[in-house]
Amino acid sequence: MLVVSAALLAAITGRAGAQAAGASAAPVAQQAAADTALEARTNAVAGQLRCPVCQGVSIQDSPAELAQQMRDLVREQLRTGKSPDEVKAYFVSKYGEWILLQPRASGFNILIYALPVLVVLGGLAVIVVAMRRWTKPPENLSI
Amino acid sequence: MIGPFAHDALLIALPILMLGIVLAPVAVRTGRREWIPVVYSTLYTNFLLVSTATVAMIVALVTHDFSVSYVAQVGSRATPLFYTVISLWGALEGSILFWAWVLALYGSVVVWLNRNRPGNLIPYTALALLAVSLFFGILLVGPANPFHPVFPIPADGPGPNPLLQNHILMGVHPPLLYLGYVGMTVPFAFAVGAMLSGEVTGDDWIKLSHRWTLLSWGFLSAAIVAGMWWSYEVLGWGGYWAWDPVENASFLPWLTATAYLHSMVLQERRGMLRLWNVNLVVGTFVLTVLGTFLTRSGIISSVHAFTVGVIGYYFLAFIALVLIGALVMVAGNSDRLRTSGRMDSAASRETVFLLNNLFLTAFMFTVLIGTLFPLIAEAIRGVKVSVGAPFFNRMTLPMVVMLLFLMGVGPALPWRSATAAEMRSKLLPPLVGAFLFCVGALVAGARNFYGVVAFTFVGYAAVANLREYWIGLRARRNAHGEGWATALYRLIRGNQRRYGGYLAHLGLLIAALGIAGSSSFRREREMTMKPGDTLTVAGQTIRLKGVWGREEVQRSVIGATVEVLKNGRVVGVIEPRMNYYPTSDQPVPTPQVRSTIGGDLYLTLMSFDPNGAHATIRAIVQPLVSWIWFGGGVIVLGALIGMLPARRRPDSSLSEPDVVPVRGAVVAETAP
Amino acid sequence: MNWKRSLIAAVTAVPVILLFAWGFTRDPGEIPSPLPGHAAPQFSLDVFAPGQPPLSRPVGDTVRLADLRGQVVVLNFWASWCGACREEHAVLSTTARLYTGRPVHFLGVLYNDSLAAGEAWIAEMGGQSYPSMQDPGARTAIDYGLYGVPETFFIDGDGRVAYKQLGPVTGVGLAHIVDSLIAALPPKPAAPATKSRS
Structure with missing residues (x-):
């Protein structure tokens, strides 16, 4: 169904990109899957860390600017290959055990x-x- | 002018309360019954005096009388009238005044309704109510005096806390909370009265306190749901429960009160659990005091912590008195309260009620220790730790799942004992619901274990509770040829507590569905958008139309106009905003929700470009959120039905709770 | 009444009450920093507000903590939207000027604010004697475990965080800490083996 409509769309708009899109689809999909996985891991870790400028909510839930920046940092550290525990340990070394929403x-x-x-x-x-x-x-x- | 007058009213109330406190035991001990009406009238007088002060405060707020310290603290000429009136409970002193007024109201009504009852239960109940009132009276003339004269009189004030004047629910949640919280004083006072008068060995005090517990429980349930709704609509993170100490403080007494509403049935029907019930009633009150102490004293950090001050020490003294007093009384009476209970079989509703009490109590304990643990850990280890949502979710989810299970099994099992055939015919049909909900959750994409289990048990319990209605209705229709509506009305009227209880169960299940659905299927995305950009999250597409600013009387507003698209057509507009109040450096994010029965689209304006070139929008899609609010309404309806005054019937022997009393037709699972 | 049992029950309440009483001596809002006593997190930040001569550094210049080894560093996180930062501004700016020529560097870090707002704030406050740097993404702030502004970190000659001040600094406290840290610096190679403490 999806394929059909995509082909129809390509035919109507006269774009000759169908071939190219088909070729690049696999790496894009892989990239998207990797992004989704990273996002899920980021959310899991961020949900465990307490937002320092809020009241009792995690940096995952908080809309505060610092919380967003900390979330970005979590994502970046995970992307560079740190394990969730190492990321948490980093934040503990900066903010103390206080930052863990779930005591060890x-x-x-x-x-x-x-x-x-x-x-x-x-x-x-x-x-x-x-x-x-x-x-x-x-x-x-x-x- | 009005300030000193109101302060005098509160001052006069103190000796009157003390008079009642002294007179009550003297009148009972010396047998001078003619003094007892005097004791009662001290409660009425206190109510009149505190009402005077409360009305005076509202007048002072509305007329912007800045010579009154509380008005100078929370009032502002720019604040709209509605928020001016509700700022009565927006800060510490006013909230204590309101508290004292609710307490005085409860005290007067309780005593008035029971003034002609013989015996010593009510005089001692009045004593307990007077004593608690005295504490709040002392607060009001001392550390929490809202009527301090201010000089020189300021021309204007800062207005209420921005968070509290940003949403209309602030006019609903706090009064409900106070009505529920303070209402728990009434069953406590009955328990104290029962222990002091020796009537605790009977069941009268349980019967008297039942309706009050249900009333307070209904208010508290409504307050908790309204509080969740408020934080959802105001705090901007798309959640409704963060396990903040102040939320826990409202939840703890709710858990024990819920346990009590079940266990008192065991005492009424089977004479079981006398000592346990006293513990639950007293414990519920202690938890309300504890919760107030924790959030008012500032010893635990919380969203709503009021300003710290000397008032914390008053609360500490009060909680010490209450805790020690309660423990001494309950332990001292424990011999008399040994239960004479009898059970016929483990396969009975009694067992389910016992387990229900176990898990509700364990739930309460888990929340309590989680709330207090940061303090304990710092005292013992010297290290600050946090206990937040991940801990509470992990520890309480198994208990919630267990309670959902019991909620399905309980109504299906008969009292006393069930035969294997009965159990089959009662316990098997709801499995259909369990199956449907389980498959439904899996198809919808739920993968986390507890989510799926919760959906399954909700399905089981929903069918089990609905089936009780169905069986009753069918029996009535067959026996009397009644129409559906008549049958339903008479079914409920015939046994309000039972069918009110099932309705409350259904409300809770609806809310549980909302919670399970919104937490299992939450999707969110955040994006910095230029006008015309679109963002798609979980199949919902939005388009930023523009960013705008507007000056209002009491605040400035920056907002984004966001269109909701469906198949390229605009089907709705959402305007998340940031409100700037002059009293606060930080803007108050004001999310906007587009709510449908299926789910919510929740938008927060995270940041914006002053020139309107772009805005960062966080979009959250959560299914079934509105079911929580709806479920809350159903819970309250269930409590209301349970509270209805029973219809007087010529045949009073048919008031046996589990029997539908219609001309001898017994339509219930009770063994004859 | 069973008084013996009552007494036992009453005694169980005592630890709870003591715990609460003790709780009054604590500030639940304070997050104790694990940093003091440990190596200060390295940073390398670009100057956006030059400061005033003789303490100034050119805009865009990169300041690296590693380059300041052997000297005391006073690192102050601030923002234009922060009320308490106004209180301490004069104290910091004046003290920094007074210590010109001594082995101490005062540095500001702008926390979650726009550069324009930061510059406007400095102008409004009548200038800042020492340079301030920008911290994109608040990476350095997070490295220092920041949870509110102002926060001021005192870094000793060995590159360790000696002390952290939460909230505005006071003149006396600031001078006292800086003096003691300067005094604890290892003596210059020219005059070895004498450890001076004021």
Whole structure:
């Protein structure tokens, strides 16, 4: 369908670019795919970094100028082959751990990840024990 | 002139409140019932006095009486009347005045409606309301006095905070929030009254507080959604929830109140969870105080943090008193509240309610620890850390998914116990919805695990809740030959709480769809455009027509006119702007949204060339966003239905909650 | 009432209250910089506002931090839209002139602003004694972990960030820091082995 309409368009406008377009299509598509992938990686990293001039939003979400510039920097560092962790480490070396919107799961910070899980598990245990007791026949209920 | 007068009114209220606080226990202990009306009248008097001060403040704002400190702080002759009136809650002192007024209103109405009730529950409830009112009374004559005389009297003021006068929702969100937040004081006061009077072993206080909890919960739900809408329309990043401490502060009591709305049914029906319910009610109030403390004291950085001052210490003292007082009372009464609960089977709605409470509580705990963690980490490690959206999303998504699942299973399971056949007939049909939503999400291109799971469970729960309506309707039609509308009306009227609850579920599911859809399928692009340039994002094309500037009374506006194109034709115009207020260095970005039922096109003007040669536009396409606002409305409708006064029936034995009381026709899954 | 249990419950509230009380002593808006004590990020920026003789440098001249090794550098980030920058402008400009001939370089960096606005601001403030540089894309600002203006970095002779000032500098504080950094500079090869501290 798309091919047909493209051909029609070419025929109508009389452009003889169909051949050339076909030839260059593959590298362009590759380039676009690479751009999309880079953009996705940039968004992922930028979403983890806190905008220094805003309130609690990431540089991905913030419309502030500095946030945009930091996003550009993230993209550039990723393009030059840095890993997401290295990019984050760069920003931590400049702004401290403060810039990570998600605390590193190491040392004391583990608490913030472990405690909610423990609450769920502990609560489940309490419910199971309580239900065992509550579902016993009444005559055994003397506690 | 009006300033000192209003200040005097607030000053007089203090000894009156103290009188009530002293008189209430004395009257009860000495058995002098004739003093109890005096206790109640102190609440009414306080309401009159605080109302006087509030009206005086509105008059001062509207007449631009800059001799009043608060007016000098937030007023301006250029501000439109609407924003002048709502600046009553635009800054710290005014918001405390408004808070005190809402509290006084609640206190008076609660006591008035129950003034003839025998026993000591209401006098002690009044005591708790008086005590909380006294704290706000002290704030208002002390550190948060909005009526300081100003001399020399300024000719004009700076006007309200630009962010707060930029959108009409600022007239809606704060009052709703205060009505919800402050309303949570009422169930707390009932719980305190119950503990002090010894009536906590009965269920009366739960019945009395139920409607108040539902009312406050409805307000709070509406306030949260309105707040999301406001930040979406104003803050310019295309999102509606950033897990900012102030957002969390409104969300925390909502979670515990939601848990309580479910668990109190278990106490009413099965005598279970007495101690737990007291904990939830008290905890909800403590969380409202905590949230207020965190956002007013400035110890945690937040979007809305009010100016820091000595008021933080007052709040610290208050929260210490409330926390210790509540813990002492609840722990001291814990022996009396041992539950005598009985359950017939694990395969029952009771189990779902217990799990619902577990996950809501764990959700609350996760949000709470995430909000406080920066403070804890700095105290213990000496390092500043941030806890933001990535953390909260990652940790709470599994719980949200679990709650969506329970929302589908709960209504389908009967109370007490379910047979295997019952479970099959109830739990299997909603799988159709799960399947459809799952496939729909995958076809639409959702690939992240939680997104797809969320869609699936939303589908399951939606069918399960709708099916409850359907079963009820069909039974009524078959039994009585009623039309659809009549059947629906009588079905709901027959059991408002149950069907109101299902409606609230559906509202929540609609909002969940909006959230899942907009976060899974968000596409955005940013481009610097010359007039005539077009930009395409997610299949939507826009064209910059021009950049313009305009002077308004209270601000200057720079805007871009952007046309929305469809097949080359202009189908709409969006004008994102930047508003410049004289009080602020930075412009206030004012995004514009073109909203349809399918999705939103959200444009922000990021920067512009002063000569109008080009402008940088950020375009965000998000499907289903408007469903969140619509879902919020449905939630509120559900709460309203649940609150309707029950119709008096000659046959009062049929008020059993899960039975449709129509001439003996029992249309419910309850075991006989 | 079970008072024993009440007491235990009340005690559990104490750490929470203490935490909040301690919280009052902190400023949640401040982001502590990890830079002091570490090597200052290198930069190489073009002058857009020349400053005034004798401290001036030609417009377009590239200033490299590496070239200033062995001397103290006072790096001030500013913008024309920044209110507090007006407060400190006179202090910085005057102090820089007073230290003419000493081993210290005052440098301004324009942060997220147009050059025209920056030049207009300098003219409005009655000139700036030392040169200011442009920072396209705020790369240097991000390298220095900037989150607001004004921020001023004091770089010692070894190229380390010795101190960071958030918000406007004051005359006394500025002179004190610069003096102590100059005093800590390694002595000139001509007069070896004596370490002087004022």
